[in-house]
Amino acid sequence: MKKLFFIPLLFLAACSTTQPPKLALRPEPTPATDNSGVRYPELVRAYHFGRYVDPSDDLVMHEQHVVYRVEENTRWNLHPGNGVFPQTSAPDNAAFSPTPVNGAVLAEVNAQRLATLQIMLEARTLSTALAQFHAELQQTKTNLQETAALRATVNAMRKRLDALQAAQQPPPTPPDSPTNEPPDSLAP
Numbered sequence: 001m002k003k004l005f006f007i008p009l010l011f012l013a014a015c016s017t018t019q020p021p022k023l024a025l026r027p028e029p030t031p032a033t034d035n036s037g038v039r040y041p042e043l044v045r046a047y048h049f050g051r052y053v054d055p056s057d058d059l060v061m062h063e064q065h066v067v068y069r070v071e072e073n074t075r076w077n078l079h080p081g082n083g084v085f086p087q088t089s090a091p092d093n094a095a096f097s098p099t100p101v102n103g104a105v106l107a108e109v110n111a112q113r114l115a116t117l118q119i120m121l122e123a124r125t126l127s128t129a130l131a132q133f134h135a136e137l138q139q140t141k142t143n144l145q146e147t148a149a150l151r152a153t154v155n156a157m158r159k160r161l162d163a164l165q166a167a168q169q170p171p172p173t174p175p176d177s178p179t180n181e182p183p184d185s186l187a188p
Contacts, residue, residue, distance in 0.1 A: 043072040 047067045054060040 038077055040072075040075050040077055042070055042074045044068055045071050 045068070047069060048064075049062065049067060050064045052062050054062060
């Protein structure tokens with residue numbers, strides 16, 4: 001019974017062939033249209049590497065080779081008026097029309113320019129005055145430190161002078177008694 005099991009396998013092996021099927025795939029030609037106005041192309045850059053040791057496995061060394069990296073993918077071109085399609089006229093909207101120029105607008109622009117110029121001159125004057133203030137403040141700090149040092153010196157000199165004056169005064173003499181009698185402890 002086991003021999004009957006191998007018979008269907010023999011038939012399957014006899015039907016197989018060693019020649020590949022003759023199927024030819026040819027790409028279809030693309031239409032000759034310029035899509036540069038519709039999509040931006042992708043940007044691919046080549047980087048050349050010399051020999052290096054693989055950072056994740058120090059037992060592997062890479063030989064000199066080129067690595068290609070896609071820097072920017074393709075994307076849609078959303079800018080209007082790229083010349084691919086006929087441009088339609090813009091609607092009458094203030095966002096699409098240039099600003100009107102008349103005498104009042106020009107006068108206001110000139111007044112704004114004059115005001116800006118005056119503000120810039122005042123800013124320079126203020127900056128100069130601020131720099132002078134900082135210089136004077138620094139000088140005042142220096143003067144204050146010198147004054148404190150002089151006061152400390154004067155106080156030290158006063159203490160020394162007082163000590164010298166105290167040393168030059170004779171010691172007080174005890175009062176002389178008019179008699180040669182010994183002092184009486186019971187006397188009034």
